[in-house]
Amino acid sequence: MRKLDLLSPLLMLAESLSIFYMRRFKSIKTMNTLLLIKQAARIFERKLERLSNDPLCLDADSLKKRRIIKRKYWIYGSYLAALNSVPVLFSFKAPKETLACIFAKTSAINAIKVLDNLNDHWQSKEQAAESLLRALQAFIGEPFPMNLGDDFIGKAENSVYNMAKWTYDTIREYADISSYTFKLYISDLLSLREGQEKSLEQKIDEPKKREISIQRYLREINEKSVGRVWIDIDFCFYEALNDGLDRNEREAIKHVRLAMDYLFKASNIYDDVIDLEEDLRNNIINSVGLLAVDQGYLSMKDLLMGEKSIRKLKMSRAIEDTIHLADMILLEGIRHLYEARALNDCIDFDALIFSSRISRVFCLRKWFMREISSGLKNMVISFQRFESYRIPEHIRRYEKYIRNEENIQTEIPAYSSYITV
Secondary structure, X not given: OOOOOOOHHHHHHHHHHHHHHHHHOOOOOHHHHHHHHHXXXXXXXXXXHHHHHOOOOOOHHHHHHOOOXXXXXXXXXXXXXXXXXXXXXXXXXXXXXXXXXXHHHHHHHHHHHHHHHHHHHOOOHHHHHHHHHHXXXXXXXXXXXXXXXXXXXXXXXXXXHHHHHHHHHHHHHHOOOOOHHHHHHHHHHHHHHHHHHHHHHHHOOHHHHOOOOHHHHHHOHHHHOOHHHHHHHHHHHHHHHHOOOOHHHHHHHHHHXXXXXXXXXXXXXXXXXXXXXXXXXXXXXXXXXXXXXXXXXXXXXXXOOHHHHHHHHHHOOHHHHHHHHHHHHHHHHHHHHHHHHOOOOOOOHHHHHXXXXXXXHHHHHHHHHHOHHHHHHXXXXXXXXXXXXXXXXXXHOOHHHHOOHHHOOOOOOOHHHOOOO
């Protein structure tokens, strides 16, 4: 495995500068935070390299050669994990547990990303649904069958299941798997799997695609967001270190889970802006095209022409509208962080709020570089006061489709009902 790819020095510089700037927040100690990020990435990389010892798994070099995984995935993953884990856990002064939490989240986001790559490019809908079930079982410590044989897709899936199991094994080592927050983690994984399965319809045959709308995307398909699972891992460690939760802490956790759900759903839509051309070439309809159809910029028939529709989309306001839509969802997440801040003084909410700005820049970085003039303007917007964001009225009408408070689990079902095929 190469020691560094070309992008790594730039990534590390950007990480260092942002963490250095965040030292003004009470939870962020620059060198300590950077060390945690580096250590978590290194642990993940070493475990990935050890997959070469397992004949059922695809080794790290083969995963990279087929572009199923990239080194930047775990560099980004450990960095983004730390932006939340450190503010949530800092008051316990528990570096060992914080490192374990960052590693668990790095493993989780890489497992989800790699499986998404496999499902987008090599899997049928039925194969993808089966792999999503097995990954879910690995994430919660349930037994699951490994693929046998030399098929590279099956071996790559087995590598994913190992990554998911690293997350579970790490949580189990440091937290109580009978705890309230671990049950929330399982419940949110079920919602994630359901959203991922619905998102498979974005790439299947034309008759089914015609049933997809931006409203349905916002209500159902965007449940593929990993936001709640992502922060649930932090709270599994928080509850263990805190020796339980009082009523205010549970209420604060509800708001933070909602916040992260919205923030990651916004990220999905920012990502659709970046991935528009690639998605259309791969016969995948994403939120940019769906919003453009609903706004009347082009028809669904035009959109189903694939790459030919790219020019029409770029000539319209589709990109601008989609970024406004994502910003509206982002702002809803920020609102819940402010709600949580009034209930809990152990978590550094100011750092969490600022990290959402970093996440916006991170998601749109490629577009910023591709569209210099409008990109620079949007880069600056990321660091303005959120109250100064201006969402056009024709985008605000989608607000009713993004609110999901009624779907957030707070009462946990019996354990036996978690896994259903």
